[in-house]
Amino acid sequence: MDSQQVMHPQRPVGIIGYGSYVPMYRLPSTEVARVWHGGGKGPIREKAVAGLDEDTATISIEAARNALARAEIDPAEIRAVWVGSESHPYAVKPTSTIVAEAIGTTPYHLAADLEFACKAGTEALQAAIGLVGSGMAEYALAIGADTAQGRPGDALEYTASSGGTAFIVGPADEALATLSGSLSYVTDTPDFWRRAYQHYPSHGGRFTGEPAYFHHIQAAAEGILAGLQARPEDFAYAIFHQPNVKFPQRVARRLGFTQEQLEPGLLSNVIGNTYAGAAITGFSATLDVAQPGERILVVSFGSGAGSDAFVWEVTEALAERRSKAPLVSDYIRRRVEIDYALYARYRHKLLVK
Amino acid sequence: MSGKVAHDWRLKGQRYRLEGEECPHCRVKIFPPRDICPECHKPAKEPYRLSGRGEVYTYSTVNNAPGGFEEYTPYTVALVKLEEGPMITAQLTDVTPENVKIGMPVEMVTRKLRAQGDEGTIIYGYKFRPVLQA
Ligand SMILES: [Zn+2]
Numbered sequence: 001m002d003s004q005q006v007m008h009p010q011r012p013v014g015i016i017g018y019g020s021y022v023p024m025y026r027l028p029s030t031e032v033a034r035v036w037h038g039g040g041k042g043p044i045r046e047k048a049v050a051g052l053d054e055d056t057a058t059i060s061i062e063a064a065r066n067a068l069a070r071a072e073i074d075p076a077e078i079r080a081v082w083v084g085s086e087s088h089p090y091a092v093k094p095t096s097t098i099v100a101e102a103i104g105t106t107p108y109h110l111a112a113d114l115e116f117a118c119k120a121g122t123e124a125l126q127a128a129i130g131l132v133g134s135g136m137a138e139y140a141l142a143i144g145a146d147t148a149q150g151r152p153g154d155a156l157e158y159t160a161s162s163g164g165t166a167f168i169v170g171p172a173d174e175a176l177a178t179l180s181g182s183l184s185y186v187t188d189t190p191d192f193w194r195r196a197y198q199h200y201p202s203h204g205g206r207f208t209g210e211p212a213y214f215h216h217i218q219a220a221a222e223g224i225l226a227g228l229q230a231r232p233e234d235f236a237y238a239i240f241h242q243p244n245v246k247f248p249q250r251v252a253r254r255l256g257f258t259q260e261q262l263e264p265g266l267l268s269n270v271i272g273n274t275y276a277g278a279a280i281t282g283f284s285a286t287l288d289v290a291q292p293g294e295r296i297l298v299v300s301f302g303s304g305a306g307s308d309a310f311v312w313e314v315t316e317a318l319a320e321r322r323s324k325a326p327l328v329s330d331y332i333r334r335r336v337e338i339d340y341a342l343y344a345r346y347r348h349k350l351l352v353k
Numbered sequence: 354m355s356g357k358v359a360h361d362w363r364l365k366g367q368r369y370r371l372e373g374e375e376c377p378h379c380r381v382k383i384f385p386p387r388d389i390c391p392e393c394h395k396p397a398k399e400p401y402r403l404s405g406r407g408e409v410y411t412y413s414t415v416n417n418a419p420g421g422f423e424e425y426t427p428y429t430v431a432l433v434k435l436e437e438g439p440m441i442t443a444q445l446t447d448v449t450p451e452n453v454k455i456g457m458p459v460e461m462v463t464r465k466l467r468a469q470g471d472e473g474t475i476i477y478g479y480k481f482r483p484v485l486q487a
Contacts (some may be wrong), residue, residue: 024447052425053446053464057477061463089475098477102369102463104402330487 006181006227007126009133014175015312016073016139017168017321019066020284021059022271022331025049029158031340036153043244047161047272049338050147052346054162056085057095059145059277061102063166066325067141068103070176071168075103078168079137080110082127084120084144084276085164086194088113099143117192118241119302120144121165121276126182126308128169139170146275151200152349159244161272163331165280176318177287177296179310181228185220186306193303203303209247212305217241217251220307221299225255228311232256236294239265239282241301243273257297264289270332276302285328290314357469361476366400368478371461373439375401384439405461407435407481414450421467429453433481447482458484 027049029042050059060083068075081100088095096111114120114127121144128140145164150156172178191212194201204212217240225231232238238257240248245268252262265282274281279300286296292314299309344350366372373384376397381390383397390397412431415422422428429445431453445453446464459481466476 051447053466053480055465055475057475058462058464101365102477104370326485326487330485334485 005223006183008181009129009179011133011135012172012178013129013133013169014172014178014315015167016170016174016176017067017069017071018165018176018284018287019063019068019070019325020163020165020277020281020328020331021062021066021145022048022163022274022281022328023050023054023059024331024334024336025051025338025343025346026335027338027340027343031343032158035340036157042158043246044159044269044272046270046337047159048163048274049343049346050162055089055147056083056087056145056164057089057098059147059162059164060095060099060143060166063145063164064099064103064141064143067166067168069325070321071139071170072321072324073139073168073170075105076108078105078109078139078141080128080131080140081105082110082112082114082124082140082142084114084116084122084124084142085146086115086117086120086275087147087149105141116306117302117304118243118273118275118278119300119306119308121280122298122300122308122310123302125167125169125280125310126184128167129179129182132169132171139168142167142169144276144280146277148273148275149200149347154200156201156203159268159273161274163271163274163281164277165284167280174317175315176321177290177312177314180295180313181224182308182310183220183224183227184306184308185216185223187216189216189303189305191303191305208303212303213241213243213247213301214251214254216305216307217299217301218254220309221255221297224297224309224311230295230311232261234295235261235297237261237265237286237290238297238299239279239286240299241279241307242266242268242282243278245269267328267332281328287314287318288322288327288329290318292316292318358474361474369463371403371405371479373401373403375399382435382437382439384435384441403435403437403439405435405479406484407433407441407459409445409453409455409457409459410434410440411455412445412453421469431459431481433459444480445482446480460484
């Protein structure tokens with residue numbers, strides 16, 4: 001692989017603040033299995049479910065406030081607010097302007113919503129790296145968040161969940177993790193889609209595995225490792241998109257990463273698949289425990305299809321700043337189990353008019 | 354912009370960011386903003402962003418909600434005493450009504466307040482939840 005496929009900003013950049021949010025309701029897989037499949041277990045233990053008054057905007061707002069608390073900058077210095085999601089509350093009207101107004105960045109900045117299934121959040125992160133790395137901006141905010149819906153009874157209903165993570169990208173000398181390089185790999189692959197005006201997505205069944213998830217993540221990961229002349233053992237941690245538990249474990253094994261490297265960032269068993277929030281919330285949970293000098297590989301995957309890969313190196317600034325906002329584990333611990341009936345109410349699956 | 358949409362839009366500073374005022378004369382914090390100090394009755398227009406931390410002063414549970422809020426019943430409305438002094442009426446969230454207690458520490462979050470039907474705007478604003486345990 002030609003190392004020119006790895007992207008580098010004109011000036012060094014990094015993450016100066018990060019923060020996540022996970023709603024407190026949990027639907028155990030056994031509940032979905034009980035209602036639709038006559039009992040048994042599902043692919044994960046349980047998934048996070050948004051409450052009645054939560055959506056991608058409110059999730060993004062809390063994640064962004066946590067990122068701001070860690071960045072310790074004036075929100076008015078942020079020049080872009082980008083929100084990646086496949087569950088924006090409005091069909092027409094940006095989520096990003098709601099988030100921006102709530103955290104006080106308005107009005108002098110770019111704002112837009114991005115869409116690319118589960119990689120919309122890392123797409124926003126790539127754009128933020130470009131804006132700050134070119135010198136056009138000191139700071140840019142990138143968010144990935146979703147309140148994902150699976151069709152009742154479909155395999156995706158076990159895992160489609162809610163949550164999100166925000167990053168503030170800034171100059172490397174202020175960063176708690178600096179960027180070593182990034183790479184993106186996309187093809188036109190129809191593994192999963194949702195047509196306009198449809199409430200639930202459709203997918204290609206078994207077609208979603210090898211040619212979609214595995215091919216794109218492996219190509220992106222192998223590309224960035226080759227380009228940066230790095231090997232799996234050079235990393236303390238690796239995070240891969242996590243639609244379930246098995247896929248990220250299998251792709252890690254194929255690439256030569258160990259279960260230990262995955263451990264802190266593999267959250268799908270306890271929160272489900274937060275779609276645009278999935279890989280980056282795993283990254284956030286990994287930053288919650290990482291030490292200075294450690295390297296972290298992050299590879300997202302979005303259906304349609306594509307992957308973004310990033311290599312980060314943790315700085316001395318992380319330990320002190322991570323204490324300024326809740327950890328991902330604080331949100332995971334805040335847990336209220338619900339049954340399928342309450343879930344159906346919270347996720348608007350009941351027809352009341 | 355229709356009258357209702359314009360009205361909601363003008364309130365976004367206080368609804369989204371808990372923006373109140375501080376009296377330049379006696380330093381009292383004011384919420385919602387009213388441009389006149391309730392203590393010394395002098396003009397008070399300096400914007401002041403409240404921390405969002407406070408405690409439940411009194412509360413009651415709503416079972417029969419007004420139009421636009423039916424979806425959320427039963428829910429709890431509380432009078433929250435903010436740490437800067439002002440009292441604020443708001444809905445509590447992420448809590449079951451039987452677990453609410455007077456004196457309970459709470460913090461501000463931004464949530465959906467209501468939607469104007471399936472075609473209108475979604476109104477976001479402050480609610481309070483039990484302080485997240487770190
Ligand atoms: Zn006064």
